[in-house]
Amino acid sequence: VKLAIDIGYRHIDGAFVYYNEHEVQHDIVIVGYSPIGTCRDESWVNVSSPPLLEDPLLNAIGKKYKKTAAQVALRFNVQRGVVVIPKSFNPERINENFQ
Structure with missing residues (x-):
């Protein structure tokens, strides 16, 4: 996973769509x-x-x-x-x- 993130890939779930790439990359959990x-x-x-x-x-x-x-x-x-x-x-x- 780290290698994929390092070369530019993001979470398979589509982090780009939800604008939470930073959170996914740094294992930050979002709370509602x-x-x-x-x-x-x-x-x-x-x-x-x-x-x-x-x-x-x-x-x-x-x-x-x-x-x-x-x-x-x-x-x-x-x-x-x-x-x-x-x-x-x-x-x-x-x-x-x-x-």
Whole structure:
């Protein structure tokens, strides 16, 4: 792996696409502390976009696989190697986050 990185290759998973080549090269693990969403303040998010859990694409993917938009978002990050730390006070959602 070191030789491949030294000569310019990057993670087989496509680090270039996700702009995390530096992290992959240096074995840095990315952590998502609020991977399902955050406050809707315009200083944090583009308020003209739908909230993450209302995103039409996430919901369409979820419907296809019989999952919720939250489960799709979590899975996307897990598959990219991101450590996800979702939070919820709702027992149903807490259970859902583990599925």
